[in-house]
Amino acid sequence: MRPVRNEIELGAALRDRRARAGLTQAQLADRAGVSxxxxxxxxxxxxxxxxxxxxxxxxxxxxxxxxxxxHRTPSAEQALSDLLEDS
Incomplete structure (x- = not known):
């Protein structure tokens, strides 16, 4: 999962997801009820x-x-601590 910070990145993420799902833009629009x-x-x-x-x-x-x-980038110490807590 990659962070999305603006409309360009959101569009790219949705396009990638649509392509992985094997959908055309028209098929996705139909499923979503949009044009x-x-x-x-x-x-x-x-x-x-x-x-x-x-x-x-x-x-x-x-x-x-x-x-x-x-949105902040954690310090190396905080990132390591977070990883250790998750395991």
């Missing part, structure tokens, strides 16, 4: 103010989820 033009625009990062419910519909159609993560 193919909307899917094209999202994948190209051209909808920075897109309605969240429509973006989430596309994500649900791809069986994808949104996760919020801290």
């Amino acid at each position: 193919r033009g909307f899917v094209i625009d999202i994948e190209r990062g051209r909808r920075p103010r897109a309605e969240l419910n429509r973006v989430l519909a596309v994500m649900r159609a791809l069986d994808a989820a949104l996760s919020l993560v801290d």
